[in-house]
Amino acid sequence: MRFFIEVAYKGTRYSGFQVQENALTIQSEIEKAIALVQREPIGLTGSSRTDAGVHALQNYFHFDYDRELHPQLLYKINAILPGDIVVHRIIPMQEGAHSRFDAIAREYEYRLYTVKNPFLQETALFYPYTLDADALAETAAYIKEQTNFWAFSKTNTQVKNFRCTIHISEWIQRGEERIYHVQGNRFLRGMVRLLTATQLKVARGKLPMSQFKSFFTEEHKCGLSIAATGLYLISVQYPEKYFPR
Helix, strand or coil: CEEEEEEEECCCCCCCCCCCCCCCCHHHHHHHHHHHHHCCCCCCEECCCCCCCCEEEEEEEEEECCCCCCCCHHHHHHHHCCCCEEEEEEEECCCCCCCCCCCCEEEEEEEEECCCCCCCCCCCEECCCCCCHHHHHHHHHHHHCCCECHHHCCCCCCCCCCECCEEEEEEEEECCEEEEEEEECCCCCCHHHHHHHHHHHHHCCCCCHHHHHHCCCCCCCCCCCCCHHHEEEEEEECCCCCCCC
């Protein structure tokens, strides 16, 4: 039987989402916790990979298991997991359900703060620069109209194409934080951080708007990125009525 696991985590201490040799990752911690409770190893498949230092309010794994799960599995794995990872749900799924391939949209935020705040230093990026709000609004609106994001993907990305449909692209203010909010059907490796960094360059007057727009039509990488500290995977979305009641 196939099960989905809904998780959230603060990514500061981790080398990313997916298992890596000799590295602390979200997947390795959850697999270790499940193995302690079920007393055998269970391999997980992730819905959305996040890089080192990236946080998630919602992400999913799935796994297959042909015996009964421990009746207190959710409680016990949360008791074992460190305080910066939580499992919210374990969901029995229909045959063939796939946490990665069945997702229809993903939503991200990149969070900045401009006034020094020790309580935000690991969960948002301190960015004490004057930014042109109109320029940010213009770049975000332009991104929403685009589909070719080759310039905003890491050079070693192995994908069949670089086309993405962006449903939401906007800058918002929430308390002390200035946030880039973006949702799309898919995202390339490093894409949100590259888009954020490039927009900020425009808003600081360091990059002309014309050059920003050229990244979507000409064959050259933007070459700008930003620290993982402020990046959040907000949600992974599936078709309506996808999850059993």
